[in-house]
Amino acid sequence: MQSIFVTGIFFLACHLAYAQAWPPNLQHIQVRSSADQTEQPALAWSPPGTEARPLLVGLHTWSSDYKQSSNGRAYAHWCSQMGWHFIAPNFRGPNNTPEAMGSDLAVQDVVDAVEHMKKSQAVDTSRIYLIGVSGGGHMAMLMAGRHPEIWAGVSAWCGISDIAAWHSEHLRNGRPDGYAQNIEASLGGPPTDARLQEAIKRSPLTWLSRARQLPLDLNHGIQDGRLGSVPFRHSLLAFNQAAAETLPDQEIQSYYETQQRPSSWPAPEPDPLYISILPPGSKRPGWMPGSTESRLLKETLRTPKPVLFRKISGSTRITLFDGAHEIIYNAGLNWLAAQQKGTPVVWDLKNPILLESGDTQSGL
Known part of the structure; x- marks a missing residue:
């Protein structure tokens, strides 16, 4: 792992200025929706050449x-x-309108974005990947269930798996906070009566049983729900829908309430990719203090995010780590890179590549 870390530090130092902006030649594009024929914005980047x-x-x-x-x-x-x-598709933007928040239109927008890239670029269709955190984790899980045929692997972090439950978790003395208000704006009111059925339709829990053959990696910080707005039980319940072997609901609730792993759940093996690489004083994603290369190399820290629980069942894995509402890019992206359609899911990663990613924190 030491050589991997040194490689990551070298990349961090040599690409400091480069990492503060989007890659060159990133394009703003329009993708026509096959659902309502509107033009939907996206960001796209492709390497040169004609190789898939x-x-x-x-x-x-x-x-x-x-x-x-x-x-x-x-x-x-x-x-x-x-x-x-x-x-990066828009899938109808922030989740505060009926067209967003996992609607049929939003789902089709992601499908259409993939089809656009397949038609305009040389895409290896055996290696199409999906990643998201928080609201993006919600959409990643939803797309895993609704269109498992597209993906070689899906990496979802801190995602909302149950819209109605998340609404109730964001009532303060009976009144909706900002996220609950977003849900009500998307549904036309609280998720009750007829609107409850729409909330269920937009919830990954409804669809994830269709993703049981899809390589699916679910991740959640153990502090989320306290230092973050999505209780980590959402990912455990999502695991139960996709996995062949489920975790007892009572023990899931106990784990969330106590933050203590149930005695019958095995302790995990360490995973060296669950680290954050950022220099001291970093305040936000992509920001770094000005320094010479030698100083940066000396000051760069490895912040561990040790795995606290991990379970694999079939093609699905759940990982709880010592973190909050965040994504660990190196872990998610390296796992995706190992997956390919038509081959068994890969859990044991060989020779991972470190990405200089700045802070791991990601808000809703």
């Missing part, structure tokens, strides 16, 4: 849109570094 390359679809978070830089730049830089195609 993997495609990464990067999803924005709950309150953002396709231009979101905090996560999008990390995804795009990975593709630039690896020579992959990249697209």
